[in-house]
Amino acid sequence: MIALSQVSRSFTVGDQEVSALRGIDLDIAAGDYVSIMGPSGSGKSTLLNLIGLLDRPSSGTYKLDGGDVTALDDVQQARVRSEKIGFVFQSFHLVPRLTAAMNIELPMILAGIPPEERKERVAKLIENYGLKDRADHRPDQLSGGQRQRVAIARATSMNPAVLLADEPTGNLDQTTGREVMALLEQLVEQKVTLILVTHDPMLGGRAHRQIQMVDGAIISDNGKKT
Amino acid sequence: MLLPDLVKLTSSSFLSYRMRSFLTGLGIAIGITAVILLTSIGEGLHQFVLAEFSQFGTNIITVQPGKTQTQGGNVGILGSVRALSLDDADALRRLPYIEHVNVSVAGNAEVKANGRMRRTMVLGEGREFAGAFTMKVQSGTFWPDEDNEQARALVVLGAKVSQELYPGQNPLGSYLRVGGQRFRVIGVMEPKGQILGMDLDDTVFIPAARAMELFNRPGLMELQASYRTSVSADVVIRAIKESLIARHGREDFTVISQEQALDVLSSVLDVLTFAVGALGGISLLVGAVGILTIMTMAVTERTAEIGLLRALGAQQRQVMTLFLGEAMLLSALGGLAGLGLGVGIAQGLHLLFPALPVHTPWLFAVLAELTAIGIGLASGVAPAIRAARLDPVEALRTE
Numbered sequence: 289m290i291a292l293s294q295v296s297r298s299f300t301v302g303d304q305e306v307s308a309l310r311g312i313d314l315d316i317a318a319g320d321y322v323s324i325m326g327p328s329g330s331g332k333s334t335l336l337n338l339i340g341l342l343d344r345p346s347s348g349t350y351k352l353d354g355g356d357v358t359a360l361d362d363v364q365q366a367r368v369r370s371e372k373i374g375f376v377f378q379s380f381h382l383v384p385r386l387t388a389a390m391n392i393e394l395p396m397i398l399a400g401i402p403p404e405e406r407k408e409r410v411a412k413l414i415e416n417y418g419l420k421d422r423a424d425h426r427p428d429q430l431s432g433g434q435r436q437r438v439a440i441a442r443a444t445s446m447n448p449a450v451l452l453a454d455e456p457t458g459n460l461d462q463t464t465g466r467e468v469m470a471l472l473e474q475l476v477e478q479k480v481t482l483i484l485v486t487h488d489p490m491l492g493g494r495a496h497r498q499i500q501m502v503d504g505a506i507i508s509d510n511g512k513k514t
Numbered sequence: 515m516l517l518p519d520l521v522k523l524t525s526s527s528f529l530s531y532r533m534r535s536f537l538t539g540l541g542i543a544i545g546i547t548a549v550i551l552l553t554s555i556g557e558g559l560h561q562f563v564l565a566e567f568s569q570f571g572t573n574i575i576t577v578q579p580g581k582t583q584t585q586g587g588n589v590g591i592l593g594s595v596r597a598l599s600l601d602d603a604d605a606l607r608r609l610p611y612i613e614h615v616n617v618s619v620a621g622n623a624e625v626k627a628n629g630r631m632r633r634t635m636v637l638g639e640g641r642e643f644a645g646a647f648t649m650k651v652q653s654g655t656f657w658p659d660e661d662n663e664q665a666r667a668l669v670v671l672g673a674k675v676s677q678e679l680y681p682g683q684n685p686l687g688s689y690l691r692v693g694g695q696r697f698r699v700i701g702v703m704e705p706k707g708q709i710l711g712m713d714l715d716d717t718v719f720i721p722a723a724r725a726m727e728l729f730n731r732p733g734l735m736e737l738q739a740s741y742r743t744s745v746s747a748d749v750v751i752r753a754i755k756e757s758l759i760a761r762h763g764r765e766d767f768t769v770i771s772q773e774q775a776l777d778v779l780s781s782v783l784d785v786l787t788f789a790v791g792a793l794g795g796i797s798l799l800v801g802a803v804g805i806l807t808i809m810t811m812a813v814t815e816r817t818a819e820i821g822l823l824r825a826l827g828a829q830q831r832q833v834m835t836l837f838l839g840e841a842m843l844l845s846a847l848g849g850l851a852g853l854g855l856g857v858g859i860a861q862g863l864h865l866l867f868p869a870l871p872v873h874t875p876w877l878f879a880v881l882a883e884l885t886a887i888g889i890g891l892a893s894g895v896a897p898a899i900r901a902a903r904l905d906p907v908e909a910l911r912t913e
Binding site for chain 2: 289371381395403446
């Protein structure tokens with residue numbers, strides 16, 4: 289479903305060219321559970337942003353569901369993000385002035401889904417993620433685990449095919465981290481493709497397929513043969 | 515994105531920065547208040563002045579002896595001007611479209627009656643005076659239709675003169691002396707009040723022929739012709755000029771149309787209203803700078819949020835709409851508050867100082883509100899474009 293071939297990404301820092309990704313070839317099948325591991329600066333977040341269409345490769349092609357998405361304009365890329373991709377961040381990225389329910393609703397508001405349908409879907413998500421008595425609270429009134437649950441509910445509100453998680457447990461203690469991982473892994477059972485970026489080998493080891501990156505290149509990939 | 519959602523999202527940021535939004539909105543509100551207040555007073559003044567000038571009706575054409583030249587002088591000085599006569603007035607009466615022709619001669623004289631004496635203005639008028647100037651006789655009547663040369667010694671009193679000379683009495687039928695001549699009182703006018711410093715109530719009206727004789731004048735000071743409102747002033751002016759040139763042999767008179775005079779006056783007053791409005795506009799400019807500042811700050815503060823919105827599938831255009839909407843809503847609310855304040859203060863001033871004329875046309879209110887929204891739009895554009903162009907990856911990295 290995700291097919292990267294010879295994807296490179298370089299940044300200009302000062303007058304120096306810095307390569308964050310060098311010639312990445314990567315295929316990820318639908319419904320797979322992949323972890324991308326590596327030290328900081330290895331390019332794993334850049335790779336995730338590329339897959340999430342937040343960034344464009346400097347060279348190479350990226351095909352999502354068979355279609356080349358590198359050439360799409362802003363409006364088309366935004367639509368792909370809206371319909372196919374969900375993001376979960378380390379620092380949750382909730383809008384502080386909106387309630388938990390409104391935060392969950394946000395992607396559907398941006399997509400222009402009618403209010404009645406949104407209300408139904410938000411109610412279901414709040415129920416599923418155990419946020420029933422927290423729905424009208426603002427993020428600063430929620431615990432870390434609750435915030436990440438809101439973020440996951442938001443990421444899944446548009447029923448995306450791909451869920452991209454960048455250190456989703458990085459700001460959580462071990463217990464709540466495990467709860468959050470359980471929620472994400474539940475989604476894999478529902479045929480969502482989960483790509484997890486982490487520097488923690490324990491966490492990464494839970495994935496069906498593990499990719500190691502160093503200096504912008506993939507050095508090991510236990511699922512490459514498939 | 516649906517419109518109600520846009521409003522909901524943008525207003526949510528006001529609610530979270532209440533004080534800041536209030537102060538920014540206040541900047542616009544003060545600007546709109548100033549504009550509305552100043553233009554209300556300007557427009558009130560405008561209407562007041564026009565009403566003063568047009569209370570006799572606007573369909574009046576005045577003819578004065580002597581031709582005003584571009585040199586500024588009046589040929590009357592050279593003595594070659596022919597006076598306007600009562601016959602000229604009769605000639606004008608025969609013209610088409612003319613309804614009333616009034617003649618006037620003004621002067622000052624002592625008026626004696628009942629053992630009392632008063633120095634008042636004496637207006638020598640034609641019998642159509644009341645008709646031409648929409649003035650009403652309270653009791654009695656104006657002098658009847660009669661030959662100008664044979665005018666009888668009849669007088670109509672202004673309300674104040676009647677009150678002063680005949681306190682609590684009915685003056686009709688009694689005799690009074692105007693400049694030593696005996697006149698019989700046949701009418702009393704309704705009170706009219708002061709017009710541009712002239713008290714028409716402290717005036718007595720006598721037939722023009724009598725006044726010319728009394729003041730020893732060879733001709734009339736002025737001729738006023740009222741015409742049917744369905745005809746344009748130009749047509750009537752042309753007819754009057756042709757007729758008088760035929761009689762005098764040349765154009766030794768000046769024709770002034772009330773309508774044209776009012777048009778000029780009105781445009782001058784329009785400029786005045788515009789000028790005071792523009793003064794108020796300066797404070798609007800300050801309000802605009804306030805919005806620009808606050809929106810620039812908002813974009814910087816909410817960079818991470820902008821990155822998030824992009825990640826959640828927002829197009830650049832949507833991000834721009836959100837920030838533009840915020841600027842516009844802020845200035846629209848400020849503008850509404852300013853409208854309320856401006857109209858309120860204007861009406862309050864009017865209550866405190868009833869002499870101060872105040873008028874807020876609907877058009878001004880709508881224009882002021884549109885200006886406020888336009889200002890929000892203009893000052894929101896730059897920050898909104900910056901927000902839309904942010905690199906989502908960079909933006910998400912900001913905390």
